[in-house]
Amino acid sequence: MASIDIESVRKSYGPFPVLHGVDLTIRDGEFIVLVGPSGCGKSTLLRMIAGLEEVTSGEIRISGNRVNDLAPKDRDIAMVFQSYALYPHMSVADNMSYSLRLRKTAKEKIASAVGSAATKLGLDPLLERRPKALSGGQRQRVAMGRAIVRQPKAFLFDEPLSNLDARLREQMRAEIKKLHADLKATSIYVTHDQIEAMTLADRIVAMHGGVVQQVGTPLELYDTPANLFVAGFIGSPGMNFLEGRYVVTGEGAGIRLSDGTVVPVARRTGIGPDAAVTLGIRPEHVVISDSGMLEAGVELVEPTGFGIILHLSLHGLPFKIFTLDREALSAGPKVRVDFPQKHLHVFDEKGNRVD
Amino acid sequence: MMHQPIAKHRPPLRKRLADASEPYLYSAPALVLIVAVMLVPLVLGISYAFRDIQLLNPFSGGFIGLDHFRALGQDQAFFGALRNTLWWTGASVLLQFTFGLILALLLDKPFYGRGLVQALVFLPWAVPSFLAGLNWAWLFNPVIGPLPHWLYALGLLDAPHNILSDPNLAMWGPIVANVWWGIPFFAITLLAALQAIPRDLYEAAAIDGAGPVQRFLSITLPFLAPTIAITVLLRTVWISNFADLIVVMTNGGPADRTQIVASYIFTQAFKRLDFGYASAIALVLLVLLLVYSMLIVLLRQTMLNKG
Amino acid sequence: MRSGKLLLTGAHRLAILVYVVFALFPLFWLLKVSVTPNDLLYSEGVRMWPSRTTFEHFQFVIAHSAFPTFFKNSLIVSGATAVVVTILASLSGYALSRFTFRAKYWIVALMLITQMFPLVMLVAPIFKMLSPLGLTNSLTGLVIVYSAFNVPFATFLMQSFFDGIPKDLEEAAMIDGATQFVAFRQIILPLTLPGIAATLGFVFTAAWSELLFALMLISGNDAATFPVGLLTFVSKFSVDFGQMMAAGVLALIPACLFFLLIQRYLVQGLTAGAVKG
Known part of the structure; x- marks a missing residue:
């Protein structure tokens, strides 16, 4: 197992920069998830750690050793691909043992390594099959098995679950988590699915436009998003945003919305009075109450079974509420809502969080 | 923070060299062979066109400037061959393309036994060209082949004689053999292009009310157009260089009526061993083909620009 | 209706x-x-x-003529050409499919041009070049010439098959501990077997059919290939139609067998290329 250090790593394709200097320290045994929309550079970063892409500038170290110029085969890492990339002409057992055979490991050692990995993943009855004869979930397992037989310094996952259907994805997600608890291996996992990021990660690295937006534990990102991007990306349904101006009143502070309503917030430092700000609140934190200070029109009611999503129109802008209360099904045509102060997020003109 | 200079990271020289040379190592053997056996002879051949090179004359080899080309300007056989080349190429390409396209369209419809039919109708392509030539020469031979008798029965010939020895009809012999031999090439290429057309386009057009003819004109043809353009261009060049059938079936006769430029070059080199003159003719042919290709490409460009 | x-x-x-x-x-x-x-x-x-x-014509051709020698010569020349070309085209096709490098454009252009110019133009210079090396009247000389003629098209054919194989597989192998060349040999080549079959068959058929260079470079029966042999036979004994056609049938067999084996891969390879282009 190993730590991985990434120091001001940049990547450009010709004149086009895709990563603008990433710094990240991954501790031994940590499970890191790189999350962001497609094109944010997360896969490029992972592929640079694997050695599949050249590093334009900066340094990558595995266990303290610089690996920039090492071929993938010399980095002692394993990778699970989105397409699984199983070798179609080899049996499951041969797929799993390929790396050990390349390293000329003794036959008995290979057999025991493949055997124990297969048992761990429930692949024992499938060892002689070809990948073509496996279901999607089984292929996924073989790809994982191929990674773990080798006991590499680190595991890299490139959107490994995105080709599975929803139910199987949930199940494999739990298995990956169990496996990590079991092996304690340093892992870097790339996904665009924020639920996977939330459930799997020790720490999440949220990326956008080739820049790291925030690094932290899942709950840190959820509770105190560093900027508008992270606030909007983490959580589903996504956070509501309202434009306004920061005002200081006698008893405290507030955000004056376009219609003149002032939503009271705790006093913030770092911004002056009358600064343009964005107010954020998650749909699940909005409270419906007859004495609420804001009135909104109900546009659409979506029951998800588990809860209800209300699509509202607030001052002509879309606004969402998530509630477990079944009474919301018969809400409308107007509802009144309240914003509890402790759940309010304020972002300055540049989109950065202010506390 | 964006102003710090980006220090370009440089891997060690050995790794950079190894990485940069890898694709060249893979392609080197093929390239060496192509350069040694095709490019160098091509350059040599061009130089021969300006030299007196006769295999049987040990004193030949001197530089003679444009003498070969002057001789060529007086050579009636060459101009005859040029006319024959036009006729041979035009008729062969047109017929191969027409019948190839029809065959591809027929094979694009699924039917029972299509795999077998496809293998059978493509079979002529696998027949070695010299054998195709001999085979058709025999079929045209009234002693052994049925064709003269059939043509006589149909009233197309006034006697069951061999059209290959009739100066007015002889060229049809190699052309028929060439069409038989070349239909599969067009059919295979066009079939591959046809199968690449998304099926739902036809369904959408049918739902929109397009009949079979409209579907063919508005979907099939535009999709095939690029393939048709490139295959017709390549085949035209290829067929005008293709001398095998003529060498085998008529050897240019009777009375040079089937002599095309390519077979004329071969005759000059093989029978008269006059390599210099052969190379001069070849150079003229090469230039003509280049001009033809350029014209086609230019025509395509202007048509694209207008469209 | x-x-x-x-x-x-x-x-x-x-x-x-x-x-x-x-x-x-x-x-x-x-x-x-x-x-x-x-x-x-x-x-x-x-x-x-x-x-x-x-079957007396077949018996005569096999027992009393030089056709067995022609047949053997053609088999050696076509087989060797097919193997050489397939190896070279696999390598160069892989380079074109998987690498981006500066000279790639020029290599493709060179290969396309060789498909355009008249091969008859090369008859004289190739004869002059091979003759001092003792490669005229030799099967080796024919193999070298035929290999060069067939490598460009075979390269494009192989490239279209390589293009159909996901890049992930090599990357997985390289992470598993293989160099790119080992990944090519152990992972990619076995998956390209249909392409290799198509290329082998295509080149074999082409070499089996070639007439002009064989006529030019070979004199005498010892190194004559089937086309040359058949043509000399025809011009010498042009009345023995039965025997000539028996020889023709024999010449047809290997080429047709190969073709029937590979024709479906050939359409497949061209389709892959068409979809891509």
């Missing part, structure tokens, strides 16, 4: 039948004459099948 459809289907099948007959009739005739006894050759000239058949 119904009968219209039936009529259309009937016309379609009829057209197919016409094509099949047109494609096969010359080959059928070759076979027919080769099994017709000499005394019936002229009396039953236009009959579809002779009243008696015989």
Whole structure:
């Protein structure tokens, strides 16, 4: 197992920069998830750690050793691909043992390594099959098995679950988590699915436009998003945003919305009075109450079974509420809502969080 | 923070060299062979066109400037061959393309036994060209082949004689053999292009009310157009260089009526061993083909620009 | 409506039948004459099948002529050419499919140009070049020339097959501990077997058919390939139709066998290329 250090790593394709200097320290045994929309550079970063892409500038170290110029085969890492990339002409057992055979490991050692990995993943009855004869979930397992037989310094996952259907994805997600608890291996996992990021990660690295937006534990990102991007990306349904101006009143502070309503917030430092700000609140934190200070029109009611999503129109802008209360099904045509102060997020003109 | 200079990271020289040379190592053997056996002879051949090179004359080899080309300007056989080349190429390409396209369209419809039919109708392509030539020469031979008798029965010939020895009809012999031999090439290429057309386009057009003819004109043809353009261009060049059938079936006769430029070059080199003159003719042919290709490409460009 | 459809289907099948007959009739005739006894050759000239058949022409060709030598020579030349070209084209096709490098554009252009210029133009210079090396009148010389002629097209064919194989597989292998070349040999090549078969078959057939360079470079029976042998035989004994056609049937067999084996891969390879382009 190993730590991985990434120091001001940049990547450009010709004149086009895709990563603008990433710094990240991954501790031994940590499970890191790189999350962001497609094109944010997360896969490029992972592929640079694997050695599949050249590093334009900066340094990558595995266990303290610089690996920039090492071929993938010399980095002692394993990778699970989105397409699984199983070798179609080899049996499951041969797929799993390929790396050990390349390293000329003794036959008995290979057999025991493949055997124990297969048992761990429930692949024992499938060892002689070809990948073509496996279901999607089984292929996924073989790809994982191929990674773990080798006991590499680190595991890299490139959107490994995105080709599975929803139910199987949930199940494999739990298995990956169990496996990590079991092996304690340093892992870097790339996904665009924020639920996977939330459930799997020790720490999440949220990326956008080739820049790291925030690094932290899942709950840190959820509770105190560093900027508008992270606030909007983490959580589903996504956070509501309202434009306004920061005002200081006698008893405290507030955000004056376009219609003149002032939503009271705790006093913030770092911004002056009358600064343009964005107010954020998650749909699940909005409270419906007859004495609420804001009135909104109900546009659409979506029951998800588990809860209800209300699509509202607030001052002509879309606004969402998530509630477990079944009474919301018969809400409308107007509802009144309240914003509890402790759940309010304020972002300055540049989109950065202010506390 | 964006102003710090980006220090370009440089891997060690050995790794950079190894990485940069890898694709060249893979392609080197093929390239060496192509350069040694095709490019160098091509350059040599061009130089021969300006030299007196006769295999049987040990004193030949001197530089003679444009003498070969002057001789060529007086050579009636060459101009005859040029006319024959036009006729041979035009008729062969047109017929191969027409019948190839029809065959591809027929094979694009699924039917029972299509795999077998496809293998059978493509079979002529696998027949070695010299054998195709001999085979058709025999079929045209009234002693052994049925064709003269059939043509006589149909009233197309006034006697069951061999059209290959009739100066007015002889060229049809190699052309028929060439069409038989070349239909599969067009059919295979066009079939591959046809199968690449998304099926739902036809369904959408049918739902929109397009009949079979409209579907063919508005979907099939535009999709095939690029393939048709490139295959017709390549085949035209290829067929005008293709001398095998003529060498085998008529050897240019009777009375040079089937002599095309390519077979004329071969005759000059093989029978008269006059390599210099052969190379001069070849150079003229090469230039003509280049001009033809350029014209086609230019025509395509202007048509694209207008469209 | 119904009968219209039936009529259309009937016309379609009829057209197919016409094509099949047109494609096969010359080959059928070759076979027919080769099994017709000499005394019936002229009396039953236009009959579809002779009243008696015989294999004496085949026996004569195999036992009393140089055809076994021609056959062996052609087999050696075509086989060796097919193997050499397939190896070279696999390597160069892989380079074109997987790497981006500066000279790639020029390599593709060079290979396209070699498909354009008249090969007859090379007859004289190649003869002059090979003769001091002792490679005229030799099978090795033919293999070298045929290999060069076939490498460009074979490279494009192999490239289209490589393009159909996901890049992930090499990357997985390289992470598993392979160099790119080991990944190419152990992972990619086994998956390209259909492409290799198609290339082998295509090149074999092309080399088996080549006439002009064989005529030019080979003199005498010892190193003559089948086309040369058959043509000399024809010009010498142009009355023994039965024997000539028996020899023709023999020349046809290997090429057709190869073709039937590979033709479906060939369409597949071209389709892959078409989809990409």
